[in-house]
Amino acid sequence: MTVPMWIWMATIAGIVGLLLYDLLFHVRAAHIPTVREAATWSAAYVSCAVMFGLGVFWFGGRKMGTEFFAGYLTELALSVDNLFVFLIIMASFRVPRADQQKALLVGIVIAMIARGGFIALGAALINRFAWMFYIFGLVLLLTAGKLLRPEGDEAEPKDNLTMRLARRLIHTSDHYDGDKLFTVVNGKRVLTPMLLVMVALGLTDIMFALDSIPAIFGLTQNVFIVFTATAFSLLGLRQLYFLLDGLLDRLIYLSYGLAAILGFIGVKLVLPALHENNLPFINDGEPVGVAEVGIELSLIVILAVLALTVVTSLMSPAGKARTVVANARRHATQYLDTTYATDVDTRRRIYAALEDELQTISNLPAKHRDAIHREDELMALIHRALSLRDQRRTAREAREAEERFEH
Numbered sequence: 001m002t003v004p005m006w007i008w009m010a011t012i013a014g015i016v017g018l019l020l021y022d023l024l025f026h027v028r029a030a031h032i033p034t035v036r037e038a039a040t041w042s043a044a045y046v047s048c049a050v051m052f053g054l055g056v057f058w059f060g061g062r063k064m065g066t067e068f069f070a071g072y073l074t075e076l077a078l079s080v081d082n083l084f085v086f087l088i089i090m091a092s093f094r095v096p097r098a099d100q101q102k103a104l105l106v107g108i109v110i111a112m113i114a115r116g117g118f119i120a121l122g123a124a125l126i127n128r129f130a131w132m133f134y135i136f137g138l139v140l141l142l143t144a145g146k147l148l149r150p151e152g153d154e155a156e157p158k159d160n161l162t163m164r165l166a167r168r169l170i171h172t173s174d175h176y177d178g179d180k181l182f183t184v185v186n187g188k189r190v191l192t193p194m195l196l197v198m199v200a201l202g203l204t205d206i207m208f209a210l211d212s213i214p215a216i217f218g219l220t221q222n223v224f225i226v227f228t229a230t231a232f233s234l235l236g237l238r239q240l241y242f243l244l245d246g247l248l249d250r251l252i253y254l255s256y257g258l259a260a261i262l263g264f265i266g267v268k269l270v271l272p273a274l275h276e277n278n279l280p281f282i283n284d285g286e287p288v289g290v291a292e293v294g295i296e297l298s299l300i301v302i303l304a305v306l307a308l309t310v311v312t313s314l315m316s317p318a319g320k321a322r323t324v325v326a327n328a329r330r331h332a333t334q335y336l337d338t339t340y341a342t343d344v345d346t347r348r349r350i351y352a353a354l355e356d357e358l359q360t361i362s363n364l365p366a367k368h369r370d371a372i373h374r375e376d377e378l379m380a381l382i383h384r385a386l387s388l389r390d391q392r393r394t395a396r397e398a399r400e401a402e403e404r405f406e407h
Contacts, residue, residue, distance in 0.1 A: 003224040011224075018048070019109060022211050022238070027101040030178055038243035045236030052232065056225070063295060067220035068298040071229030074219065074261060076211045077306055080251070081258055083241050085204050091330070092338065093197045099178060103194060104238040107201025114206045116227065118140045133273035136214035140266030143211045144319050147259035172196050205234075210381045211262070218265035219298055252319035257309030264301055268293045302374050321364055328357040329378055332385040351389055359380070 003278050047074055057065030086107075090100055125132045170380075172191040177183035179197050216226050274288040284290070331354040338347050 030098045033242045034096050038239050041239040042243050049232040066295045067225050070219045071216040073302050079151045079237050082208050089200050103197045108234050110202030111205030115209045117211050119226050133269050137266045137269035139214045140262045144259040144263035147255045186406050190361040215265050218269040250319045250323040251313045253309050253313045253405035262304050324357050332381045335385045
């Protein structure tokens with residue numbers, strides 16, 4: 001189905017409008033979103049995607065609507081996987097919690113623009129070279145294999161590459177100035193690390209697009225559906241980051257679920273390529289009679305795999321252990337970053353959360369608890385936070401005793 005130009009323009013205008021609304025009304029004033037705020041706006045963006053999909057169903061037909069929802073779910077699942085890396089980048093650059101929203105939004109805008117270019121390029125290649133389905137299918141199968149590797153083999157190198165590249169391209173001051181991009185140091189106007197963070201987030205998402213764009217082309221070759229499903233999956237990513245923060249590590253089997261989905265789509269891509277084969281080294285250049293997978297079956301497989309992945313992850317004791325470890329590490333780091341200028345209630349809230357997590361760790365099954373205690377770096381970090389708390393308490397008690405003596 002050919003989509004009229006006015007629908008393209010209206011859709012792009014709507015997406016730009018949502019981004020501008022986010023920029024002008026949500027992230028203009030730096031703040032830490034509450035769980036309720038993040039949940040409300042995540043639900044709002046998901047509702048926008050669902051309503052848009054229903055509109056596609058109504059005006060474009062069953063096939064086009066099913067392609068949108070299959071593509072949207074796949075891209076959303078891959079975007080959740082990206083959030084793990086976003087957390088690492090934020091921690092590496094030590095971005096203040098209240099200033100993370102603008103960095104995320106700008107990084108998402110960079111990624112959306114770049115993905116638009118990738119989509120146009122992918123569509124042009126597919127229309128001109130039918131054998132590109134083989135290439136895209138191979139990319140997805142290789143990506144699925146990488147996701148099955150033990151932890152640490154994939155995320156860290158990609159992370160370090162983007163962060164090193166960003167640091168090499170951009171020279172900044174040593175300190176943040178809220179969420180500003182420029183500050184004044186020794187009378188000179190210089191860039192702050194915030195721009196560095198935005199570029200690192202954008203570059204990271206662009207690298208992930210090399211996997212996700214072939215995935216959605218494996219579900220549909222309708223460029224309008226590819227673009228809109230990708231755009232809607234990115235629109236709510238900032239709110240999803242704050243909603244799932246602290247729960248991401250609980251999705252312990254997410255990489256296996258994504259590997260299964262990408263492997264399935266990779267095979268689905270190769271089948272039509274074989275059906276229309278004209279490469280001389282495959283079946284002497286003749287089409288291969290193979291069955292093709294319908295879009296309805298694809299949507300059912302994607303939904304089933306995602307549901308199974310989430311349910312098994314949430315029920316897993318290992319997932320619970322990994323979650324509490326991640327939260328303890330984050331809160332210990334946040335507490336060490338606080339100073340006497342930090343709001344007292346904020347310091348107490350962070351420390352109370354750390355104490356709760358330590359209590360949860362002590363109640364874990366022995367095999368998980370022992371494994372955590374063998375993580376020397378984590379335990380050293382926690383002990384430094386506890387020691388800082390004791391020092392501050394001692395200093396406060398000394399000041400109070402001195403004040404009582406003076407009075």
